[in-house]
Amino acid sequence: MMSVPRLPNPLPALRSWFVLAAGTVLFALSLLLGFVSKSYGAASPDLAVDVELGESRAPVLSAGSLIIHFLIGPPAAVAIIAAVSAWLMWVAREPMKSLAFGSVTAAGWLSSGIGKFTVARLRPPTDAVHALLIETRADSFPSGHTAFAASLSLAVILVLANNRNQRLTAAAAGVLFTGVVALSRVYLGVHYPTDVAGSVFISAGGILIWLFVWNRLLFPRLTRLPRLARLARAGN
Helix, strand or coil: CCCCCCCCCCCCCCCCHHHHHHHHHHHHHHHHHHHHHHHCHHHCCCHHHHHHHHCCCCHHHHHHHHHHHHHCCHHHHHHHHHHHHHHHHHHCCCHHHHHHHHHHHHHHHHHHHHHHHHHCCCCCCHHHHCCCCCCCCCCCCCCHHHHHHHHHHHHHHHHHCCCHHHHHHHHHHHHHHHHHHHHHHHHCCCCCHHHHHHHHHHHHHHHHHHHHHHHHHHHHHHCCCHHHHHHHHHCC
């Protein structure tokens, strides 16, 4: 009986319990930031940033922020993850990269959902910030859009970049992309600055936890599945 060849691991082989501890601490500190920020209520010190932006908006920047809002909102985010994962699986014939990319992005993004449910922070007061979108739910911390941008960027760096130069380029582009998305959320008046900052931290914490789970539990089992090995061979 032929043995199933082991597929390469597309993610950093971080198996140490320190990785799990670091991710858990970062995740917990992110939630603490959310609770502390929430304790100020509508009088949060960083509300001044929203108010100042709300009083000096430019039509072009407002339109750009609204476009970003819809282009990487939840339905579009799911479509992006599905499209890239499907391309890696069925066109590039790299099933491990497909599973790694999709799971890393989802792990970071869904971490923000846990934060929203746990912290339940009210959005900035609409009248004070002249918000361009009406958001009434208690889900301000963290920003899901920013969390998705950060998670997508980290997935590209960890999974798709193949060498040091590509990783540096992806990191620079990811910082710019995440920063623009974060600024757009504050610019629209739907998030406090602490919301978007917390998004990056909580996503990174969630991804660190996922790297531990992937390397300890999932990858050793996935790499032995004949179907994945056959799919990978078909692309060679």
